Amino acid sequence: MVSTYQPQGPYCQSCSMPMQKPEDFGTNSNGNQNQEYCRYCYQNGNFTDPDITVEQMIEKCVDIMKKMNLPDMQIEQVKKYIPMLKRWSTKSV
Template sequence: MKDYKYCQSCGMPMSNDPQKGGTEKNRSKSKKYCSYCYQNGEFTSPEIDTPQKMQSFCIEKMKEQGMPKIIAWIFTRSIPKLERWKK
């Protein structure tokens, strides 16, 4: 399986993930999704079911950490192009 530099759900750099990836059902590391988005082979927030909802969620989290909204938007604008959201 391909190694991804960014979570294919939220776009966070995988190097910033404290667990270095989520987990699959068999407890192996996910190389595609971060630990914030994916645990035990399932997405952690099933209510976030569109790229727009994920982008809004991520912008709010970044603003809580002190990032200006415009910068957060710039960091999240590629979310719709990530593999989880491709049709």
């Protein structure tokens, strides 16, 4: 049986970070909480790094996860999972 990583939701549709506390959520242009993206990826109605590619996002997340000493298996699953998130699944390859 193959185990697939899926963070406990809701989770950011850009980086896959679980959003569990109100301060984890990004903000819309009107200051309201955004339900799809975290505070690191989305602030004031815009992506914080609008030109980042999916490959760069994966690299960034892997670096953070390694610093957090998360299991290699989880890191490998995130590499496969991020391209399926809303922000990236609508991009043409």
